[in-house]
Amino acid sequence: TPRIGQGIARWVAENRRPYLSPDVRDDPLNVVLFEDMRSNISVPLQYGLQDPSKPDSLLGVLLLESSRVAAFDQQDVELLEALAQEAVIAIQNASQHQKLLAEQEKRLAAEKWAMMGQAATALAHRINNLMGIVPVSARETMRSLAKLETPDSERLWIEGNLERIERNARFVLKLSEALFRPFKHSGPTARLDVNHLLDEALEAADLSEQIEVIRNFEKQLPMVNCSLLLLDIFLELITNARKAMEDQDQRRLQVSTRSDQDDAGLWVVVEIKDTG
Structure with a gap:
């Protein structure tokens, strides 16, 4: 079977131009695909028409054949070129869609x-x-x-x-x-609400009713980019505070948050105080 490197297809691929053959029997470039074919049109399938000389702009060659002599004219060539461009757009869209799906899966x-x-x-x-x-x-x-x-x-x-x-x-x-x-080196950090993490840590610490918990959380606290390990750090600090107050008559745990800003940028400040 003739390939793109042979005959009329090769000429179209090399020259990036359409080719009209009114009678393939008299055409020296023709390579017989079907014995009863008498005329054909070949157009390049290419993208980046602003610079068609780039070797990677060619996708293939579109070939239209007929069993009649001189079945096609210049108008048919232009029509086939238009169809070829639509085909290139469809191929590119499909290729881009596959790339997007692959990137999304990754x-x-x-x-x-x-x-x-x-x-x-x-x-x-x-x-x-x-x-x-x-x-x-x-x-x-x-x-x-x-x-x-x-x-x-x-x-x-x-x-x-x-x-x-x-x-x-x-x-x-x-x-x-x-x-x-x-x-240990698992992926990117996430944007987290520090107030929400502290609430979760206080709930997970399972503090006794004898401990007075005071929350002084700043509303509309900025989100922070950090690891979920911050939750465990809060939990450990609260657990240590609970242990420190075990022998105290007055057991009070105060958890505060606030935003602060200096030359380095915006900060979120967390303070955990106990009476231990």
Whole structure:
């Protein structure tokens, strides 16, 4: 089968011009495609007509054939050129649509990965906060046990359990690190409402009714670009404040937000105070 590099198609591709052959039997450029064809028109499929000399402007060649001699004239050539341009526009639109779909799929995949990374990193942070103290506490309990007079059988039983607790806690910490390591550098930050994050952190902290919580939030606080890990930072600060007030008669937690501006730009200031 003749290709674009042969015959009339090759001439049209090289010259970027239409070609009218009234009788292909007398045309030296003709390569026979069908025995009963007698005349044809060939026009280039190209974009960027302002500079058609660019090699990447050619998409192909559009060929129209007839079994009659001299079936086409110059008006048919112009009509086929117009159709060719419509075809080029359709091809470009389809190609652009495919590119947009591919870019959209990549963007959605990146956003999903970023969300998974933020959630996974936040979970790992919480696991570390909760489990990190367990091995230390187990070791301290074992040291305290050595100072007590305890029957050997009970001492061995307690020490065995403490060692098991410490070993399993360290295993959980290592497992957390291994599972969430791929997400440590997870994608872009998001625009977040600091007041909303603080409300979530206060709710997650599960503060007792004996703690008076005072919220002084500035309304219309600017959104900030940051990671969701900011929620865990707030939660850790509030949890530390709760622990610091455990032995206090007066337990008051004050959380404040305000906007500030200096030469460096606009800032969001968060203050967390307790009576511990």
